[in-house]
Amino acid sequence: QQQVKQSPQSLIVQKGGISIINCAYENTAFDYFPWYQQFPGKGPALLIAIRPDVSEKKEGRFTISFNKSAKQFSLHIMDSQPGDSATYFCAATNSGNTPLVFGKGTRLSVIA
């Protein structure tokens, strides 16, 4: 049973464009929603995270939008750069000491 559904599976964006990756979750007990970035040959690295008490969180070019009623959240990458080319995973958990449940990932390619 997949508790976090991520789309699209792959994404190609022009340099300078906006990359948007979407996730939907089922478990209403989830209260922490991080996004991880993974480069080939590396482990996932935390990019940005949000809790359900806010609808948006922005850090530099990266923004999470959160819709609690729809049980959806998304990652927006503004002014996408070739260096952003990586696989992005959304995840969720319902407390700090329960494991993360990951989406299947989105492979982003930013082309010049």
Add this chain to the structure above:
Amino acid sequence: ETGVTQSPTHLIKTRGQQVTLRCSSQSGHNTVSWYQQALGQGPQFIFQYYREEENGRGNFPPRFSGLQFPNYSSELNVNALELDDSALYLCASSSRQRGVYGYTFGSGTRLTVV
């Protein structure tokens, strides 16, 4: 501050064999979690160790086992390897206080079972 180190980086095993993967946690971290990332999938939780005891387990069979040592490093052991065990195995360390909020992942061990 050292990060999370995993060894080996790659290995190839034959079906039915046993394998041990190793993880050195980040300085100051006392919990270690292991995840399996199959090709084209997100990481899936295997188990977590705290104070040298298993402290949570995902949907993996008993042939997946682990250890945590007094220095907080950890091992993942897989017996009777199956082809479907081929994956990237990730170790994440954190402090008990921060839990998943403070995860630092290693670069993983790529296991191929033939």
